[in-house]
Amino acid sequence: MQRVFSVSMIRAREATAVKAAGPDELMKRAARGVANAVQDVYEAGEVAALVGGGDNGGDALYAAAFLRREGVPAKVVLLSDHPHERALAAAREAGVQIYQPALNSADILPLLTPATVWIDGIVGTGAEGALKEPLASIVTTLENVRLQLPARKVVAVDVPSGLATPDGMVPGGALRADIVVTMGALKPSAVFPPACYHQSEVRLVDLGLELGPHFARVLEAADVREVVAIPSATDHKYSRGVVRLAVGSQKYPGAAVLATLGARGAGAGMIRLVTDEAARALVLAAAPEAVTVDGRVQAVAVGCGLDPQNLEDRSRIATQIFAAKVPLVVDAGAISVAAQLVHSGQAGAQQMVWTPHAGEAAEALSILDESEWTRERVEEAPIKTAMRLAGLSGAVIALKGAATLIVSPRGHVFVQAQAPAWAGTAGSGDVLAGVIAAVLAGVQARVEEEAGSLDWEELARAVAAGVWLHGVAARRAAGFEDADGQAGGVALRPGYGLEGGRPIAASDIARNLPGAFGQALQARKHSAREAL
Ligand SMILES: NC(=O)C1=CN([C@@H]2O[C@H](COP(=O)(O)OP(=O)(O)OC[C@H]3O[C@@H](n4cnc5c(N)ncnc54)[C@H](O)[C@@H]3O)[C@@H](O)[C@H]2O)[C@@H](O)CC1
């Protein structure tokens, strides 16, 4: 499990740690991490460190000093007239060339274009809001140059400069980083969109900080293993979790197939299908395991392939929402119906999970919030939006995107970004709804056996586990078979930062679910072996 903390918490605990460790001790540790990342991407040519006037620049200066001593031709381009004094002296002493150009792009660019690696040490967590001029214009120009020369690598110190926002918002221009070497703990910009999309990989340098409550969590394989139901000798199809899928219509029969394959691949004990006649035949051809007789279930998914404009579909959706006594996944067209029912006080007693994409979230908020919401407004501040929607709906919200945010009405936050960009394809969401329902059914079956009930934390965690399985399945389908993006000493290598791969279809994701499931179980085995 990775934990994400607020910028203010990290800064406060860093200040205490700096006092205890003595001058520049932690800064040198941070700089060591930056220098290591540069060494990993460096091939030839020179390295240029962009250095601002705070401790973020100090990290970059010490990193340049380390690199120079290791034989890498490193130079420093000062973007402030008050750089960190001791760090600057250390860089000078190591033989690093120091430049202090006038603060405009015309003077700065000729120093940077020959370098193959840039270190972004302009500002870190000390900057509030968007970068001020002239740094804002300089960074925008640098980003344009970087886009034209993609072979150049950028290693950012702590955060891409200007992105240390409390909620992942991007207030102005930013320089995209191949690697962010972040200090002490993961900050919101490392995981929350849109800021997180400005970086391909985030590495964490441990400063031994004593941190308080986290803001958000990222599940890893071993955490997913703790959530999913693994059958024992005495288990049977009912005790493993039964799912009802109220999905698919004459208009969209394929959605029923994909949701069924999703639930099947994620280990449902049994799938009860409530669907249109045409869809039923298709599903049974693709998944003869599905049962078309309704009965007792531990989780329900409704909405995939249902059209809320169609009266028959609408009534099927409302029936499921009224009748559900177990966790209910509300997907696609069913979300706006659920929002209307919540708004008129007719739904909300049971535990619901809504799985909107940005457009569906905007539609639901326009109903519940009584103000105009657009997709763009959602995408500017997804975590704030998801929290608002969770509060207004009383449901766990899984706001889908390259990074999917899972938020409970009680403020539990998970963020998962295993899936590569290839996963954004038609029907991918139908598979996800089936996966989440299957995981929830397993968890619900377990608590029912213990005569307990699911709390919001468990519910949100189970949804996050479903998003992990779907994302890792997509990663495997697209040819990234080795990892879930958090292994091998790397803090985060999210799917949206991956290069390469291959096109996938929603059914490919479903086919890879058992492999993803196995990957989660494997993780546990590895750590058990290591513990011996
Ligand atoms: N002191 C230490 O030993 C450690 C420091 N750390 C580093 O220190 C950073 C924080 O350092 P600081 O608190 O000095 O702050 P920063 O270095 O992040 O930023 C301060 C500088 O940015 C300028 N600035 C502030 N807001 C701005 C804006 N909107 N536009 C343009 N410029 C702006 C300030 O004038 C100042 O020069 C962390 O991000 C991290 O990189 C970490 O390495 C941990 C250890």
Ligand SMILES: [K+]
């Ligand atoms: K930075």
